[in-house]
Amino acid sequence: MRMIALERPDDPATFYEHAAALIAEGAAPETLSWSVGASADLFGAATPATRQKWPGEKLFSAALLHRTDTRFALVYRALWRASGDARFLENPADPDVCVLRRLEGEVRRDSHKMRAFVRFREIRDGEEARFVAWCEPSHYTLRANVDFFARRFANMRWSIVTPDLAAHYEQGEVRFAPGGTRGDVPAEDARDEDWRAYYAATFNPARLNLAAMQSHLPKKFWRNLPEAQAIAGLVRAAQNRAEAMIAAPPTAPRVERAPAPTPDAAEAQNLADLRAQLAACENCPLHRDATQTVCGAGPTNARLMIVAEQPGDQEDLAGAPLVGPAGRVFDEALRRVGCARDDIYVTNAVKHFKFTLKGKRRIHAKPSAGEIDICSWWLRREVELVRPKIIVAMGASALRGLTGETLPVRESRGKLIELAEGRRLLTTTHPAYLLRLQDEQEKRLAWRAFLDDLAQAAQLAA
Amino acid sequence: MGFDIRQKLAVLADAAKYDASCASSGGQKRDSRGAKGVGSVNGSGICHSYTPDGRCVSLLKILLTNYCMYDCAFCVNRVSSNVWRARFTPAEAAQLTLDFYRRNFIEGLFLSSGIIRSPDYTMEQLVETARLLREDHQFRGYIHLKTIPDADPALIARAGELADRLSCNIELPQEQSLKALAPEKRISTIRRSMASIRSQIDGHAADKSARKRRFATGQSTQMIVGADSADDSAILRTSAVLYGGYRLRRVYYSAFSPIPDASAALPLRAPPLQREHRLYQADWLLRFYGFDVEELTQATDGGMLDLNLDPKTSWALKNRALFPVDVNRAPREMLLRVPGLGVRAADRMIAARRHGALRLDDISRLASSVKKILPFITALDWTPGATLDSDRLMQKLRPEPRQLDLFSCA
Numbered sequence: 001m002r003m004i005a006l007e008r009p010d011d012p013a014t015f016y017e018h019a020a021a022l023i024a025e026g027a028a029p030e031t032l033s034w035s036v037g038a039s040a041d042l043f044g045a046a047t048p049a050t051r052q053k054w055p056g057e058k059l060f061s062a063a064l065l066h067r068t069d070t071r072f073a074l075v076y077r078a079l080w081r082a083s084g085d086a087r088f089l090e091n092p093a094d095p096d097v098c099v100l101r102r103l104e105g106e107v108r109r110d111s112h113k114m115r116a117f118v119r120f121r122e123i124r125d126g127e128e129a130r131f132v133a134w135c136e137p138s139h140y141t142l143r144a145n146v147d148f149f150a151r152r153f154a155n156m157r158w159s160i161v162t163p164d165l166a167a168h169y170e171q172g173e174v175r176f177a178p179g180g181t182r183g184d185v186p187a188e189d190a191r192d193e194d195w196r197a198y199y200a201a202t203f204n205p206a207r208l209n210l211a212a213m214q215s216h217l218p219k220k221f222w223r224n225l226p227e228a229q230a231i232a233g234l235v236r237a238a239q240n241r242a243e244a245m246i247a248a249p250p251t252a253p254r255v256e257r258a259p260a261p262t263p264d265a266a267e268a269q270n271l272a273d274l275r276a277q278l279a280a281c282e283n284c285p286l287h288r289d290a291t292q293t294v295c296g297a298g299p300t301n302a303r304l305m306i307v308a309e310q311p312g313d314q315e316d317l318a319g320a321p322l323v324g325p326a327g328r329v330f331d332e333a334l335r336r337v338g339c340a341r342d343d344i345y346v347t348n349a350v351k352h353f354k355f356t357l358k359g360k361r362r363i364h365a366k367p368s369a370g371e372i373d374i375c376s377w378w379l380r381r382e383v384e385l386v387r388p389k390i391i392v393a394m395g396a397s398a399l400r401g402l403t404g405e406t407l408p409v410r411e412s413r414g415k416l417i418e419l420a421e422g423r424r425l426l427t428t429t430h431p432a433y434l435l436r437l438q439d440e441q442e443k444r445l446a447w448r449a450f451l452d453d454l455a456q457a458a459q460l461a462a
Numbered sequence: 463m464g465f466d467i468r469q470k471l472a473v474l475a476d477a478a479k480y481d482a483s484c485a486s487s488g489g490q491k492r493d494s495r496g497a498k499g500v501g502s503v504n505g506s507g508i509c510h511s512y513t514p515d516g517r518c519v520s521l522l523k524i525l526l527t528n529y530c531m532y533d534c535a536f537c538v539n540r541v542s543s544n545v546w547r548a549r550f551t552p553a554e555a556a557q558l559t560l561d562f563y564r565r566n567f568i569e570g571l572f573l574s575s576g577i578i579r580s581p582d583y584t585m586e587q588l589v590e591t592a593r594l595l596r597e598d599h600q601f602r603g604y605i606h607l608k609t610i611p612d613a614d615p616a617l618i619a620r621a622g623e624l625a626d627r628l629s630c631n632i633e634l635p636q637e638q639s640l641k642a643l644a645p646e647k648r649i650s651t652i653r654r655s656m657a658s659i660r661s662q663i664d665g666h667a668a669d670k671s672a673r674k675r676r677f678a679t680g681q682s683t684q685m686i687v688g689a690d691s692a693d694d695s696a697i698l699r700t701s702a703v704l705y706g707g708y709r710l711r712r713v714y715y716s717a718f719s720p721i722p723d724a725s726a727a728l729p730l731r732a733p734p735l736q737r738e739h740r741l742y743q744a745d746w747l748l749r750f751y752g753f754d755v756e757e758l759t760q761a762t763d764g765g766m767l768d769l770n771l772d773p774k775t776s777w778a779l780k781n782r783a784l785f786p787v788d789v790n791r792a793p794r795e796m797l798l799r800v801p802g803l804g805v806r807a808a809d810r811m812i813a814a815r816r817h818g819a820l821r822l823d824d825i826s827r828l829a830s831s832v833k834k835i836l837p838f839i840t841a842l843d844w845t846p847g848a849t850l851d852s853d854r855l856m857q858k859l860r861p862e863p864r865q866l867d868l869f870s871c872a
Contacts, residue, residue: 093814093824116508120565131564151493152502156564172495194558195567197468201475202523203513206719206733212516216509227511235514242720242732250726251542279650288637289703291653316707317657355706357755362706 001033006072009036009164010140012061015072019079020052029080034072055082056089063103065140074099110139115148117221118160121189131158134185134224142167146174161185192226199227205238206245271300271385274378278351284374286352286367291316296347296382304461305345305388306330307379307398309430313362316353321346322431329431330394333447337455345386349401350375367397369406376401383423390460391423392453395430414453416460424460428453471558473548477528477539478574480721481631481684482714484509486520486569486604488680489626499600500563501570503626507604508569521572521606522562526550526587530576534633534644535727536689536718539576543723549578552591559595563603570604570626571595577610577646585613585621592624611647611655618655622662622678627711630655631684632704635697639690643727656681656708663709680711687741688734689718693765695758698744702755705748715741740767747774750805751798770860775801778838779856785838786846790819801859802834834859 004022006015022032054060060075078096081088088094092101120131131153135142142160146167149158159168161180168175222228268274275295281287294311297320306322314324322330334341349372355362367375379401383391393399396409402425403417412427419425429450437443486507493502509518527549528539538545550558559571573591577584588607595601607625609618622628630652634640637649659681666677683704685697692700701713717733724730744767747753751774759765761777768776778785778801787796789811797808807829814824819842826832837849837859849855 087817091814091817092810093817093820093827095827098827112508116510118566122565133566148502148504151495151504153500153564154494154496155498156500189565191561191565191567194468194471195562195565197472198475198522198562199511199513199519201472202479202519204479204515204517204719207515207517207717207735209516209735210514213512213514216516216518217512225511231514238514245720245722245724246730246732248723250724250728250730251544252726289707291657291707292650317661319654319657357702357706359752359754360705360709360749 002027002031004032004034004072006034006036010065010143012064015064015075016052016054016057019076022076023080023083029073029077032073032076034076054079055086059089059097059100059104062107063100065107065144066103067139068103071103074103107139107141110137111141111145113137113221114141114145117225118149119189119224119226120158121186122191123186125157128157131156132185133158133160134180134182135160135162136220136224137162140164143176150174189226196227196230200230200234203234205234205241208235208238208242210235268381268385271296271382274381274385278378281351281378283377284352284371286350286354286371289355290352292319293351294319294321294348294353295351296345296386297321298341298345298347298386299343300386302343302345302386303389304339304343304457305347305383305386305391306394307391307402308346308348308394309397309432310348310350310367311353312364312432313353313355315348316362321348325435326430326432329434333431333451333454336451337458339454339458345382345388347379347382349379349398351378369400372397372400373404376404387421387423388461389423390457391419391425392457393425393427395433398430399427413449414456426453426457426460428457467554467558470548470550470554471524473546474524474526474528474550475522477545477576478523478525478572480538480716480719481523481572481574481608482517482716483572483606483629483682483684483712484518484520484523485627485682485712486606488711489604490676490679492602494600494602497600497602499602500560501601501603503569503602503604510566510568520569521604522559522568522570523572524550524555524558524574526552526555526573526575526584526591527578528576529578532577532644532646534647535725536633536643536686538721538723540725542725543721545723552587552594555591556594556599556601559603560599560601563601568603570601570606572606572608574608575610581610581612582614582617585610585617589617589620589624592621596624609655609659611651615658618659619662622659623676625678627680627682628659628678629682629684630659632700632713633684633686634690635685635687635692635700636690639692643689653707656683656704656710660708681708682710682712682714684714684716686718687715687738689728693762694737694741694744694767695762695765697741698748698755698758701745702748713745715745736769737767740769740773744773747777752795753777771856772801774799775834775859779859782850785850786840787838788840789825790815790842800835800838802831802838803829 004018064071064075078100089097091097114135114137118133118135120133122129122131142162142165150169157170159166161184164179166177166180168177268277278293278295281293294315308322311321312324315321331341350367354365354367356365391402393402399407399409399412409427409429413429415427417425429446434443434446434450437446489503491504494500507520509520511519513519529547529549530539530541533540533542555573562568573588575584575588592605592607595605605625606627606629607621609621609628609630611630632652633644633647640647640649663678687697704710704713715738717735717738719733720730744758747758748755757777758773761773761780767773787800794808794812797803797811810828811820814820814828821842822844825841829835837846837855
């Protein structure tokens with residue numbers, strides 16, 4: 001049996017160098033015995049080969065920091081196997097991979113607990129403050145975590161002392177020194193009492209659950225955590241505190257509030273009032289899931305009014321009509337026919353976004369005739385207040401909202417309908433329809449017709 | 463730090479603890495090298511301690527003040543509650559954060575506040591605390607700010623530039639309960655605030671230019687469970703709508719807990735912790751396992767999740783025709799539906815089966831608990847036989863009574 005002695009217990013780089021040389025030599029795993037700390041002349045490997053990248057190195061490097069004596073033999077066997085065919089490393093069910101994964105997991109958890117549970121105490125070190133911590137990791141994790149602390153506390157002077165190794169940091173430089181003892185670090189810090197006060201106050205005695213606590217914070221960590229001194233007392237008092245809260249006579253709310261007056265929509269004499277009333281609309285269930293009512297937007301005296309179907313995802317978020325993808329098509333069309341959006345009143349037949357959930361996305365759902373009819377009350381009030389010369393219904397929902405009838409857009413498109421007070425209604429397609437069309441030829445024709453309709457409306461409004 | 467600060471800290475931490483969120487994950491990566499301050503964020507959060515309720519302590523979670531003009535029945539800080547009141551100045555809160563951070567007690571600050579003077583004034587105070595930390599002290603750690611929905615959108619936008627996460631609590635799952643129990647709050651204002659934050663987060667994420675300003679990377683919310691009559695189906699539907707509408711990172715469920723000096727408007731009883739736990743499990747199924755909310759509500763019993771059985775198992779027992787699942791052929795979506803099989807184990811099975819057909823031995827190395835999975839799968843050397851059709855399967859799957867790990871987060 002050949003003895004391979006490594007100088008340090010936490011030095012994957014040197015291990016890899018020796019492993020590379022041994023594999024090159026053809027040293028079979030079962031002929032080797034690995035150890036740490038023996039003197040250098042027992043050293044059994046040939047000249048270290050140049051540093052190479054190993055497949056699975058992340059897994060190996062973590063496993064090599066485990067405290068088990070078998071770690072070097074386990075990783076060497078995996079490297080030996082991988083030098084023939086490395087594919088087994090990608091098989092999570094491979095027994096060697098499983099064992100290494102377990103070691104890696106334990107080291108990762110140990111690293112995580114170090115980052116979590118190191119507690120610095122402030123001491124005077126010459127002129128300046130130094131923050132020192134005593135920590136007892138289960139594995140050789142300090143060296144691998146120094147970088148984490150150096151990034152986080154780049155401008156502090158700090159030391160972390162463990163039984164195996166100490167790290168001292170100052171101005172970007174880390175110096176390693178032999179391990180120490182608990183006595184090297186002060187037992188208390190000036191802020192410990194505040195921290196315990198916080199810990200006690202943030203605990204909810206009505207939810208006492210010691211098992212859950214201990215699964216995350218096993219007792220072995222308690223002796224190095226200042227807050228752990230408070231645990232016993234908190235647990236003892238918890239039951240009584242919770243019962244007292246339940247038994248205490250409740251306090252009455254300070255003021256009995258009358259419900260807010262329901263706005264009477266008929267009273268709205270201008271668009272601002274109408275908008276305020278609309279914001280509270282609960283006439284149909286659509287308000288339950290939508291963000292907000294989306295009222296029309298535009299000048300009170302607009303001669304041209306455009307009515308689309310309903311707000312979409314973007315309109316619902318922004319609270320404004322036609323600002324999403326279909327809105328961009330609409331804006332482009334206006335630009336083409338030389339019409340300014342600022343001169344137009346733009347609104348929807350239905351004022352709340354109706355959608356179905358697909359995973360985490362909200363997918364537009366067509367409003368029902370009933371929903372359009374309920375909401376048409378608001379649309380009529382908008383028409384009455386704006387008094388446009390011409391109204392354009394974009395799509396079947398808008399047409400229904402304005403006429404109360406379900407008419408096919410294909411047949412009504414481009415035709416003028418006379419309304420009361422000399423108002424006229426022109427029907428066209430909804431811009432979202434243009435976005436949905438797949439066939440290029442069809443799309444061109446529909447776009448042309450849409451532009452013609454808008455141009456006609458603009459002309460009639462002028 | 464004087465006795466006075468410690469007393470205030472105790473009052474203001476006690477007042478903040480009913481907010482369940484403690485997450486410090488998902489921030490933009492950065493560290494203190496090249497700055498004069500301290501702090502780093504490296505993606506995944508760290509739980510620095512655990513209190514005896516099993517909950518993690520990741521952030522210094524405090525209110526700037528627990529004086530409040532509002533009278534929300536479920537809240538310990540409501541105007542009509544007879545509790546001690548205190549107030550930190552922004553400078554005191556910032557200094558406390560730094561003192562704790564330097565000792566590695568915390569990942570950063572979670573700051574909220576009672577409403578004093580006006581929503582705008584309150585929001586200004588929160589923003590000022592974050593500004594002191596970020597600009598004067600060059601603090602690079604994590605900051606979570608509560609946003610006051612009625613505050614000026616410009617203040618909320620400023621909060622987004624300073625914080626890693628913003629949150630605004632929906633408080634209750636149903637609009638009518640909010641009206642009854644939180645008379646000053648309006649669901650529409652809360653939703654509009656979330657919509658505006660989502661639009662800003664999306665806008666910053668889409669802007670790839672190097673000159674873009676830093677902005678929070680996520681928002682979350684909290685719903686109180688058991689203070690009103692909403693059932694689990696209603697709660698989960700509300701969550702699904704919130705995830706869909708506002709891309710929330712998390713919806714937190716907070717079992718309504720007896721508070722010192724409770725309101726007569728509310729049930730005084732032990733918090734429904736097990737119910738909260740089941741809701742978290744169902745929430746996970748929505749977010750990571752491809753379940754639609756309607757599938758989960760169908761798995762409830764008259765709107766309530768089974769307290770004795772996890773929601774995935776409940777769903778599977780009502781959809782037995784879809785099982786057993788062949789672990790050697792099933793697509794990922796279907797593996798994720800196997801009770802007891804998590805995302806990581808499912809992905810490992812998919813990787814492992816490329817190297818050869820899986821046997822029970824392999825599965826025991828890949829999954830944490832095989833016993834629960836067995837009735838629902840087939841492998842090269844395993845079929846569940848008639849167990850899947852057995853009336854006693856539900857009894858067999860019910861766990862031995864034990865205290866559950868309610869939740870952990872970071």
